[in-house]
Amino acid sequence: MREFFTQKSILGNPQTALLLAGFLGIRILSFLFFQHPILQGMVVLAVILCVVFLYVVNPHWAWCVLLTELFLGGAGHFFELGGISMRALLLAIFLILWSIDGLRKKTLRTEIDARHPLFYSGIILFLFILWGGLRGVWLEHPIPAVFRDVIPFVFFALVFPACHFFKQKKERSYLLRLVRAFIIGSALWSLVLFIVFSSNFMEVHGTFYTWLRDVAAAKITDMHTGFFRIVFPEHLLIVPFTLIITSLLMNKETQNPLLRLFQFLSLSILVFNLSRTYFLALFLGLLVLTYRHTWKVWMREAGIAILTIGVLFTGIHLAASGFQSPGWELFGIRIMSVVAPTIEESSANRMALLGPLSAMIQTHPLLGSGLGASLTFVPPQQSEPITTANFDWGYLELWAELGLGGLITYLFFLVALLFFLIQKIRGASSYHNFFLGLFAGTVSMLVMAITSPVLSHVFGILFLAGTAMVATKPDTSGL
Numbered sequence: 001m002r003e004f005f006t007q008k009s010i011l012g013n014p015q016t017a018l019l020l021a022g023f024l025g026i027r028i029l030s031f032l033f034f035q036h037p038i039l040q041g042m043v044v045l046a047v048i049l050c051v052v053f054l055y056v057v058n059p060h061w062a063w064c065v066l067l068t069e070l071f072l073g074g075a076g077h078f079f080e081l082g083g084i085s086m087r088a089l090l091l092a093i094f095l096i097l098w099s100i101d102g103l104r105k106k107t108l109r110t111e112i113d114a115r116h117p118l119f120y121s122g123i124i125l126f127l128f129i130l131w132g133g134l135r136g137v138w139l140e141h142p143i144p145a146v147f148r149d150v151i152p153f154v155f156f157a158l159v160f161p162a163c164h165f166f167k168q169k170k171e172r173s174y175l176l177r178l179v180r181a182f183i184i185g186s187a188l189w190s191l192v193l194f195i196v197f198s199s200n201f202m203e204v205h206g207t208f209y210t211w212l213r214d215v216a217a218a219k220i221t222d223m224h225t226g227f228f229r230i231v232f233p234e235h236l237l238i239v240p241f242t243l244i245i246t247s248l249l250m251n252k253e254t255q256n257p258l259l260r261l262f263q264f265l266s267l268s269i270l271v272f273n274l275s276r277t278y279f280l281a282l283f284l285g286l287l288v289l290t291y292r293h294t295w296k297v298w299m300r301e302a303g304i305a306i307l308t309i310g311v312l313f314t315g316i317h318l319a320a321s322g323f324q325s326p327g328w329e330l331f332g333i334r335i336m337s338v339v340a341p342t343i344e345e346s347s348a349n350r351m352a353l354l355g356p357l358s359a360m361i362q363t364h365p366l367l368g369s370g371l372g373a374s375l376t377f378v379p380p381q382q383s384e385p386i387t388t389a390n391f392d393w394g395y396l397e398l399w400a401e402l403g404l405g406g407l408i409t410y411l412f413f414l415v416a417l418l419f420f421l422i423q424k425i426r427g428a429s430s431y432h433n434f435f436l437g438l439f440a441g442t443v444s445m446l447v448m449a450i451t452s453p454v455l456s457h458v459f460g461i462l463f464l465a466g467t468a469m470v471a472t473k474p475d476t477s478g479l
Helices: 007-012 012-030 037-057 061-070 084-106 116-136 143-165 169-198 206-213 234-248 255-273 277-290 296-321 328-336 345-363 392-426 430-450 458-471
Strands: 218-223 228-231 375-377 386-388
Touching: 007 061, 007 345, 012 037, 012 061, 012 169, 012 206, 037 061, 037 084, 061 084, 061 169, 061 255, 084 143, 116 143, 116 392, 116 458, 143 458, 169 218, 169 228, 169 234, 169 296, 206 218, 228 255, 234 255, 234 277, 234 296, 234 430, 255 277, 277 296, 277 430, 328 345, 328 375, 345 392, 392 430, 430 458
Parallel strands: none
Antiparallel strands: 218 228, 375 386
16 A cells, blocks of 8 residues: 555656646536536537447546546536536446446456345345335425435445456556545635635625535635635545545554645645534544554544644634634634534524424334425524425434335444444454544544435445445455
């Protein structure tokens, strides 16, 4: 693993620079085509034709294109064709090509162990997802809403081609470069957006803001202290990535100044995001890293991470407020709202969702209300009711839509995943820090799922699928 964290592999490889350019180019092109659906459709058709051609020539190249879109394409709606995102179309076409190829050659060309308990629990979970979709249609939920809820779970299917392609070192190297480009690009993107909004160069509710909100699915929130929260859906991956990096920094073999740089960049993204759930998940994930580490090593790395967050937030808030306030009161309010949700608007809204969500569960506790469901609630600051499909409470949302059986099956899958990761940690001779980072990252996902729909989100499922691929790998001699 050590060769993946050298200066040559991270910054010296031209592929990294190209991927960073792609990260920025995708966003610029999407903004330019924001109000031109025909041009967006042309881009989508061109990419689809390219993927089909590449798959015929070399399936590995088509796989790399799909991975690139997943890591650099943000929320996945930068380009659409007929209201369908390019990401969803690429996923469907790639899986169709993969299945046809497997049937034609009488093999799915996958290294996954069909006898592995995770495989069986995954199949049962798939059946509950299918049930949730059919029940949503039966209960007359809007068809687009049903598909919107089903599509993220389809990404679990990528574990099959991933097990095949990631046998090769060049594929793993490309994935790592994608992760590096994703972290660097996300950090720079958050910094640029913070500067342009905090300096009033761009205005909230302007054209650029509208594109960020409606296409990139971003939340740009003025905290009225000079600080702007910069939130993107893809930031969900930053907490587990940070924990993996921190775990690797606890091992002398993988310690590297550039790895420290990536930890710094990841933590800066979390500071701009300023999500209570993410910070709580990060801190609990750090506690998991005490496993198989001395207290001295853990205190050093956990202390560095926490100190970095404090210094970054203080410095950024001082600069944004014209050096008038370190912003500690803002940080304190965000943290205190975890235990006193009524003092903060978004926390109060989340609490207001509990009543209607509980009523939905009580209506169909065993069978669920089906995917594509929505509920109506009254925010504390308003008198008019709001109907939403975003339930916020991850586990309760699964219960409400998939029923008690679906929730229990998903939880069993997650517990089994953690169990087999522990087996990996105990059995690995060289990569236990990587496996431990995955374990801590998975725990952080479970924490975030308390108040976020992480377990039904594309990026949450991608992380769980990748972790399942590692957990089912029959050997520990390499990655």
